Amino acid sequence: MSIRMAPGVARPLLAIAASLIVAAVLALPAAARAAPSVAVTEAWAREARQGEVSAAYMTLTNSGDADDVLLEARSDVAAATEVHQTSMQAGVMRMGPAGPITVPAGGTVSFRPGGYHVMLIGLTQDLPAGAELQLTLVFEQSGEIMVPLTVRGAGG
Numbered sequence: 001m002s003i004r005m006a007p008g009v010a011r012p013l014l015a016i017a018a019s020l021i022v023a024a025v026l027a028l029p030a031a032a033r034a035a036p037s038v039a040v041t042e043a044w045a046r047e048a049r050q051g052e053v054s055a056a057y058m059t060l061t062n063s064g065d066a067d068d069v070l071l072e073a074r075s076d077v078a079a080a081t082e083v084h085q086t087s088m089q090a091g092v093m094r095m096g097p098a099g100p101i102t103v104p105a106g107g108t109v110s111f112r113p114g115g116y117h118v119m120l121i122g123l124t125q126d127l128p129a130g131a132e133l134q135l136t137l138v139f140e141q142s143g144e145i146m147v148p149l150t151v152r153g154a155g156g
Helices: 010-033
Strands: 038-046 052-060 068-074 077-087 092-097 102-103 110-111 117-121 132-139 143-152
Touching: 038 132, 052 068, 052 102, 052 143, 068 077, 102 110, 110 117
Parallel strands: 038 143
Antiparallel strands: 038 052, 052 110, 052 117, 068 102, 068 132, 077 092, 077 117, 132 143
């Protein structure tokens, strides 16, 4: 059995089929990038006054099937925003930049006092207890995630 098409119909149909195939192939990398799925919960920041330093804490959970990496954090309420880690070295508590942080597939990374945290350096406004602010976390695979933070008093 053979199919006969009117003259001039086959070429446009082949062009449409080729376009669909190209679109499907181009969509594959986007689907692969979407595999990690990071959720941010329990997000809060310490109370502080304008010009001082505060810290933000949270839990990152990756329910995806691929690792993801936290590359940076940003906030409009601080002159600088940095991801830090506190650690014990030779009996001395030290704090400094953490570098990229891997959130493993199916895993959780906690940002808590005494461990990972986001430093808000040179606050441009007061952060009184009960206030709300936004933090942007930038991930290698999941992209930018806007995180609402609630400010807690000194007792946490």
